[in-house]
Amino acid sequence: MTSLYSGTAVVPGIGVGPAVRPAPRPTAPENEPAGDPSATTVAFGSAAAEVARRLRARSDAASGAASEVLAATAALAEDRGLATFVTKHAAAGSGPATATSKAIDELAAMFTAAGGLMAERVTDLYDVRDRIVAELLHLPEPGIPVPDEPVVLLAEDLAPADTAGLDPTKIVAIATELGGSTSHTAIIARQLGIPCVVAVTNLKEVPAGGRVAVDGTSGNVTVDPDEDEINALIEQDRRSRAAAEGWTGPGRTSDGxxxxxxxxxxxxxxxxxxxxxxxxxxxxxxxxxxxxxxxxxxxxxxxxxxxxxxxxxxxxxxxxxxxxxxxxxxxxxxxxxxxxxxxxxxxxxxxxxxxxxxxxxxxxxxxxxxxxxxxxxxxxxxxxxxxxxxxxxxxxxxxxxxxxxxxxxxxxxxxxxxxxxxxxxxxxxxxxxxxxxxxxxxxxxxxxxxxxxxxxxxxxxxxxxxxxxxxxxxxxxxxxxxxxxxxxxxxxxxxxxxxxxxxxxxxxxxxxxxxxxxxxxxxxxxxxxxxxxxxxxxxxxxxxxxxxx
The missing domain is CATH 3.20.20.60 (Phosphoenolpyruvate-binding domains)
Incomplete structure (x- = not known):
């Protein structure tokens, strides 16, 4: 049966395909053995530096907003305040992964309390945490799965490092539970030309694998959509894209x-x-x-x-x-x-x-x-x-x-x-x-x-x-x-x-x-x-x- 969910439309266009979700993010193991505090600090520093290096390499290969947010996320990985919090938790007996998680939680709480634009960086902080923890635990770098066919990406939220690396030929639409029209996800999706809807109510109910249509113009996310209706929207979107590709400027209305x-x-x-x-x-x-x-x-x-x-x-x-x-x-x-x-x-x-x-x-x-x-x-x-x-x-x-x-x-x-x-x-x-x-x-x-x-x-x-x-x-x-x-x-x-x-x-x-x-x-x-x-x-x-x- 067709199900309809609504959110904030941020990038126009239609994307249809099977739904995929990001893989679970790594977490610090329970009861991680405590280590020597100085060794824990050194291990964190090495992992954070490697994460920052990878993010900067992606930033150098990207452009525009994608390059900007990747560089900013890399800077978070090497933030002195984060290193100070990690050192504090290491001295209290936490192992490297645990100290990293606790430090990020502290920093995220501070960012959230500050509100405004600082609060926007909390998603970035948690992404940095997951990447550093994965590096410490010798796990694969977290991120979005690379699909074999065009898919629709559904997520609670997307970190800038994930969004910036998306392939528009494989990820044909994005829908998230969180975010707004000026969030990093929206800005980068717009740069990549991927139809996107954010702040979708109850999106977590949509299972992976089912056929989903995302309408970045109306803000609708439809599960098991009616084929005739979707085909009409796809045709309308095709005409709009064709008109855009043929537009050569300058900017003026039809009456000049x-x-x-x-x-x-x-x-x-x-x-x-x-x-x-x-x-x-x-x-x-x-x-x-x-x-x-x-x-x-x-x-x-x-x-x-x-x-x-x-x-x-x-x-x-x-x-x-x-x-x-x-x-x-x-x-x-x-x-x-x-x-x-x-x-x-x-x-x-x-x-x-x-x-x-x-x-x-x-x-x-x-x-x-x-x-x-x-x-x-x-x-x-x-x-x-x-x-x-x-x-x-x-x-x-x-x-x-x-x-x-x-x-x-x-x-x-x-x-x-x-x-x-x-x-x-x-x-x-x-x-x-x-x-x-x-x-x-x-x-x-x-x-x-x-x-x-x-x-x-x-x-x-x-x-x-x-x-x-x-x-x-x-x-x-x-x-x-x-x-x-x-x-x-x-x-x-x-x-x-x-x-x-x-x-x-x-x-x-x-x-x-x-x-x-x-x-x-x-x-x-x-x-x-x-x-x-x-x-x-x-x-x-x-x-x-x-x-x-």
């Missing part, structure tokens, strides 16, 4: 209204991959991701080389550079405040530059020099701005170097101040990931709150409209660079709200551009109005879909 389609990048290789797509430029260059492994601040000359690699890849197209968004879940050894009680609400983003203007000035010098070397069309924006004074302070520093200045709209205060901020700025870009979290006071990784951080929430859409209206009055552009820009249907609604550009993962560019090209501006505006009048995220998405289809 222009909207820039841009890509998010983090380094030179990622920029070269993005440049192969029909993009009009880069809407978010995440500079902090270049320096996650650095223990000291890079010199201006080093920064010039790294930024130039991105600018050269875009060959004269627009590049919006975000200054260091360090802190919270992306700590930089040379910039992040230690031991903050709540890093997501602490010294992060521009606040680092306010505390130490030299760090910001040297980065701006590097960006300006790379711009002059490459003759690139560069604009610069700051993350985590909350006041008009901060926006003015930042803009003056950017303009002193001959560049255009903008900020990220990520906090409710900047939404409310949008008209005043445009007095000082040339543009803004809305980061829907953090704006959702701070608007709804909801942890992005809490599965029970994923409906609140869904970008279809009417309150978030209303905030976007307020900023877009302010941009129109000022005659200045308003972009979207959060994960919301990667949803083809939602992209039409954002266009109707008045934004002027959409920046997303390079793999989502064609689908977004193609979908917008199939509708008129009037249809986008009607869909936006319908979504704004909805009572929640689900009814907003349905209302927009009814208008556009």
């Amino acid at each position: 209204h222009s909207i820039e389609i841009l890509a998010n990048v983090q380094d030179g290789p990622g920029a070269r991959v993005a440049a192969e797509q029909p993009i009009q430029g880069v809407g978010l260059f995440r500079t902090e991701l270049l320096f996650l492994e650095r223990t000291t601040e890079p010199t201006v000359d080093e920064q010039v080389e790294l930024y130039s690699a991105v600018f050269e890849a875009l060959d004269g197209k627009k590049v919006i550079v975000r200054t260091l968004d360090a802190g919270s879940d992306k700590p930089l050894a040379f910039a992040t405040q230690p031991d903050e009680p709540n890093p997501a609400l602490g010294v992060r983003g521009l606040r680092i530059g306010l505390a130490d203007p030299g760090i910001l000035d040297r980065q701006l010098d590097g960006i300006a020099a790379a711009r002059e070397r490459t003759n690139a069309d560069v604009r610069v924006m700051a993350p985590m701005v909350t006041t008009e004074a901060e926006a003015q302070w930042f803009a003056e520093r950017v303009r002193a170097r001959g560049m255009r200045a903008g900020i990220m709209i990520e906090t409710p205060s900047t939404v409310l101040l949008a008209d005043r901020l445009f007095r000082h700025l040339d543009f803004v870009s809305i980061g829907t990931n953090d704006l959702s979290q701070y608007t709804f006071a909801a942890d992005r990784m809490a599965p029970t709150l994923s409906n609140l951080t869904d970008p279809w929430q009417p309150a978030l859409l209303a905030s976007i409209k307020l900023v877009a209206d302010a941009g129109r009055r000022a005659g200045k552009p308003v972009g979207i660079c959060g994960e919301a820009a990667a949803h083809p249907l939602l992209a039409c609604v954002l266009t109707g709200l008045g934004v002027t550009s959409l920046s997303c993962a390079a793999t989502a560019v064609r689908a977004v551009g193609a979908r917008i090209s199939q509708v008129t501006l009037a249809q986008c505006e009607e869909a936006a109005a319908a979504a704004l009048e909805a009572t929640d995220n689900l009814t907003a998405a349905k209302a927009a879909k009814d208008v556009l289809q």
